[in-house]
Amino acid sequence: MxxxxxxxxxxxxxxxxxxxxxxxxxxxxxxxxxxxxxxxxxxxxxxxxxxxxxxEGLDGIDTDGAVLRFGALARMSDVARDARVLRDYPVLAESLSKAASQQLRNMATVGGNLLQRTRCVYFRNGTGNPSAVGVYPCNKREPGSGCAAIEGIDRGQAVLGQSAACTAVSPGDWPVALVALDASVEILGSGGSRTLRVADLYRAPGTTPHLEFALSPGEIIVAITVPKTAAGRRSTYHKIRDRESYAFALASAAVALDLAGGRVRRAHVALGGVATRPWRAEAAERMLAGQRLTAETALAAGRAALTGARAGRHNGFKIELAARTVADALMIAMERNA
Missing domain, CATH: 3.30.43.10 (Uridine Diphospho-n-acetylenolpyruvylglucosamine Reductase, domain 2)
Known part of the structure; x- marks a missing residue:
């Protein structure tokens, strides 16, 4: 260090x-x-x-206003156990409670969690010094050095949103739930304040994977706002991982459903663990509109969510896994009382 x-x-x-x-x-x-x-x-x-x-003042949790508002310094554990969030927006509570360990959730903030960087082993391995033992090229860590994951062990890499320069997965759980619910961040910088959709906070890797977030130098996230929606009650964050606790997602799905007369009026669907940024599954949402939700339509929507997915050498299993994760999440959300 x-x-x-x-x-x-x-x-x-x-x-x-x-x-x-x-x-x-x-x-x-x-x-x-x-x-x-x-x-x-x-x-x-x-x-x-x-x-x-x-x-002071950046750790508040306000669920009484026109929107849900979480100060950027609110602890993950505090938001996860907030009574209103647990009751009306389980997708938010679950995305936090299924992340990391209790000790880390007691320390980590909901604003800082949005800026968590990838867990790609090639990104995290080494200093960028070519003579160092065990160091691999990584365009995210050292721009222009190459991407060892593309021809390497890519079991944990993305199947959506990759580029020729980077296949690293966006690691967060909380951002996936926020993207599904159309959340925004309030940002403060030397040029004043602005609001940005959480979905737009994350940049696609393209040719510049080292530029991960749509923040200017010195800008700071001060709050997260989430539109209130009746769909929040029929929601879930479903996470599949190699072990049940303290592990990052192989595939995850954030789902919230607005139902009327037994049919889907609107579905909110986002994917984690399989893409280079939190991934809104708009094709799945469109497919579900007006449909009665059955196991068959849920799986069809799950497969639609993976439209455009491209497997690498070792991660092809993620495509079917993610489709079934979405399907399971849809059925879990549907069965919850609104």
Whole structure:
């Protein structure tokens, strides 16, 4: 780990100003459950850390207003056990409670979780020094160095949204649920405030996989807002993984259903564990509109959700797995009382 300096501002404005003074190499830190890990691996090398956890007013949970509003510094565990979220939006609660361990959820923030970087083993392996033992090329870590995963062991890699430069999976659970529910983030920077859909926060890898988020230097996420919807009650986050706890998804699905007269009026469907960013399954949503939900229509929608999927050498199983994950999630959501 390289040396770094540290500051703890008391307001968002102070944090943004500190970032501006520090210049290149500055990084915000909240719970630190992801960044500290990457620093120890020598993948992230910030020269100046700006600890935002002392900023007051960014940890609130408001479920009484026109939208659900979560301060960026709210802890994952606090949001996951909020009574209103548990009752009316189980997809949100489950996406948080199925992520990491309880200890990490007690530290990690819902804003910081949105900016979690990939768990691709090639990205996380090494310093980028070609002479180092065990280091693999990674365009996300070292732009222009290549992607070892494309010709390597790609069991955990994406089958949706890949490019010739990167196949790394977006690792989050919470972002998948937020994308399904059309959530947005409130952002503050030196140029003022703005709002961005969570779906638009994530950039496709294209030829620049190292540019992962649609944030300008120094911008900070201050809150997450989720439109209220009756579909929230018939919702679930279904996650398939190699082991039941503390593991990242091989495939996951966030689903919320608005039903009328036994038919789907609107479906919200998003995928995790199989794409380079949280993946909205619009083809599945269109297929389900007006349909009675049966095991057969659910599986057809699941397969529609994987339209355009491309398997690598070892991850072809993910396509059928993800389709069935969506189908199972649809049936779980349908059976929940609205």
């Amino acid at each position: 390289q040396p770094f300096t540290y500051t703890s501002p008391r307001s968002a404005a102070e944090a943004i100003a500190a970032f501006g003074r520090a210049g290149a190499g500055a990084s915000y830190i909240a719970g630190g459950t992801s960044l500290y890990d990457m620093m120890k691996l020598d993948v992230a090398r910030p020269r100046h850390l700006i600890d935002v956890t002392a900023i």
